[in-house]
Amino acid sequence: MDFSIIFFLMFAAFAIIFLFSVIKIVPQGREFTVERFGKYTKTLKPGISILTPFVERIGKRMNMMEQVLDVPTQEVITKDNAMVKVDGIVFIQVMDAARAAYRVDDLPYAIAQLCMTNLRTVVGSMELDEVLSQRDAINTRLLHVIDAATEPWGVKANRIEIKDLTPPSDITNAMARQMKAERERRAVITEADGEKQAAIARAEGAKQAAILEAEGRREAAFRDAEAREREAEAEAKATAMVSEAIARGDVNAINYFVAQKYVEAFAELARSPQQKTVIVPAEMGGLVGTIAGLGELVGLAKEQQHVRTETRAVARPAPAPAAPARPAPHRPGGAVPTTE
Numbered sequence: 175m176d177f178s179i180i181f182f183l184m185f186a187a188f189a190i191i192f193l194f195s196v197i198k199i200v201p202q203g204r205e206f207t208v209e210r211f212g213k214y215t216k217t218l219k220p221g222i223s224i225l226t227p228f229v230e231r232i233g234k235r236m237n238m239m240e241q242v243l244d245v246p247t248q249e250v251i252t253k254d255n256a257m258v259k260v261d262g263i264v265f266i267q268v269m270d271a272a273r274a275a276y277r278v279d280d281l282p283y284a285i286a287q288l289c290m291t292n293l294r295t296v297v298g299s300m301e302l303d304e305v306l307s308q309r310d311a312i313n314t315r316l317l318h319v320i321d322a323a324t325e326p327w328g329v330k331a332n333r334i335e336i337k338d339l340t341p342p343s344d345i346t347n348a349m350a351r352q353m354k355a356e357r358e359r360r361a362v363i364t365e366a367d368g369e370k371q372a373a374i375a376r377a378e379g380a381k382q383a384a385i386l387e388a389e390g391r392r393e394a395a396f397r398d399a400e401a402r403e404r405e406a407e408a409e410a411k412a413t414a415m416v417s418e419a420i421a422r423g424d425v426n427a428i429n430y431f432v433a434q435k436y437v438e439a440f441a442e443l444a445r446s447p448q449q450k451t452v453i454v455p456a457e458m459g460g461l462v463g464t465i466a467g468l469g470e471l472v473g474l475a476k477e478q479q480h481v482r483t484e485t486r487a488v489a490r491p492a493p494a495p496a497a498p499a500r501p502a503p504h505r506p507g508g509a510v511p512t513t514e
Contacts, residue, residue, distance in 0.1 A: 195225070196225050196226075197222065197224055198218060198224070198232060199222050200218045200221055200222075202220045204235060205218065206232050206233070206234070206271075207232070207234045208225065208230050208231070208232065208233060209233040214276060233275065234271070236271040236274055236275055238268050240266070240267040241265070241266050241268075243285055244261075245263060245290055245293065246261065246286065247261035250297045252305055253298065253301045254302055256301075256302040258339055259340040260293055260297055260336065261336075261337050261338050262316075262336045262337050264286075264320065264333070264334045266285060266324070266331055266332065268328060268329055269329065269330050270328025271328070273326070274329055277326060277327050277328070285329070288320060289316065289334065292323075296312055296315050296319075302341065302345070306339060306341070312336055313336060317331060
């Protein structure tokens with residue numbers, strides 16, 4: 175083989191190696207540190223960069239994207255001497271590539287150990303019930319501590335989450351029994367409250383029913399009293415009219431009063447539920463005569479009313495009337511004596 179060809183190939187290989195060592199392309203989400211004779215000089219951002227040949231080289235390739243690190247499971251003793259198994263995850267992001275590269279060795283391992291130690295500290299200062307019920311408080315305290323500890327490394331702790339909390343089996347069984355007893359107690363209380371509310375509702379309903387019934391009786395009594403009062407007023411007016419007629423010596427008024435009572439007594443006798451046969455203890459002719467007397471009384475009243483109307487229309491004012499004669503006492507035999 176020709177020596178010139180060999181020389182050309184060696185030169186081409188050297189040029190390619192030289193170009194790759196001088197020209198650097200940094201992908202998005204990454205940053206490269208540059209060292210000159212082993213000393214950090216600058217940080218390359220995403221894009222293409224050219225280094226000084228044989229003097230500068232790439233030091234650390236740092237991932238600038240958010241990363242998720244697992245916190246290994248560990249057993250922690252709580253404040254009330256209960257053993258629980260705890261694990262978690264932490265979300266971090268490198269903010270300064272130079273500090274993250276040169277201020278700590280093995281950054282993921284350092285952060286994981288830092289989380290484990292602080293997790294033991296936080297959980298150990300709390301009782302088991304608080305640990306199981308206050309995960310958000312634990313996450314907040316851990317995040318504050320881890321973020322402050324990783325700030326000198328150029329790392330930002332964005333979030334810390336507790337994945338699992340596993341108490342011992344005997345404590346788990348005791349908690350299950352406690353939960354069952356608590357739920358049974360709530361069920362009994364709820365049932366008692368329901369019975370109480372039902373009893374109150376029934377009593378309130380009975381009270382309202384009694385009130386309405388009493389109001390109904392009162393209204394009925396009031397109506398009955400009003401009816402009796404009006405009936406008594408009508409009876410008093412009728413009696414007064416009959417008394418006036420008797421005082422004037424009108425025999426038909428007495429016949430009307432007697433006939434009315436006679437008819438009412440006969441109607442009561444006929445309406446009796448135990449009476450199947452009605453025996454009339456009087457002559458029907460007398461009843462007919464009484465009814466005729468009633469018709470004559472009505473006709474006489476109409477005639478007197480007509481005469482009074484005509485007299486008032488044409489006559490002058492009449493002198494004061496004389497005092498009416500007192501009615502004579504009623505004598506046996508049904509006849510009324512005339513006035514003198």
